[in-house]
Amino acid sequence: MPHTGHEDSSFEAVVAAADYPVCVVTTRKGPQRAGCLVGFTSQVSIDPLRFLIAISKKNHTFELAMCAHHLAVHLLDRDQISLAALFGTETGNDIDKFAHCDWHPGPASLPILDAAAGWFCGRILERQDFGDHVGLLVAPEAGSAPPPRTRALRYSEVSQLRPGHEA
Secondary structure (H helix, E strand, O other), X not given: OOOOOHHHHHHHHHHHHHOOEOEEEEEEEOOEEEEEEEOOEEEEXXXXXXXXXXXXXXXXXXXXXXXOOEEEXXXXXXXXXXXXXXXXXXXXXXXXXXXXXXXXXXHHHOEEEOOOOEEEEEEEEEEEEOOOEEEEEEEEEEEEOOOOOOOEOEHHHHOOOOOXXXX
16 A cells, blocks of 8 residues: 555654653763653563663764663653753753753762652663664663652643754
8 A cells, every 4th residue: 555644644643642751861871971851762561660762863862872781761740841951952962961950870870860750760671773763671770759749741841842953
């Protein structure tokens, strides 16, 4: 069956209606730190616990994530749009994002964002090429739960942000 383009618009409409949460992912390799806003994430197993994060190959964080051993995933509350903007509209090629926010070294010396509603970190088990993104399968090891009334920041609330790099 020939491709009509209608499938693309239907897919995009379904995904937009789902309005997935966005997260900030941070990592490190030696003294280098990196982090970015990501929209492609999902828990993919209950037993054992597994989480999948997809990072754009054009993202500065991608370079570090490809050789890092661990990642931290930060859940943002809806009132944390400025933190999402820092990690989504700036690029680590141009600025040190961590110089513009409060953070502390966490497990595996990962940068943990102090303002995040909640976070977890884990070992990267696998990497899978998905096209313009690479999926990183993470085994959660430690974290901090968000407060009970946290309302996750969603794609529709950051869709107006201009990315620090092409998608």
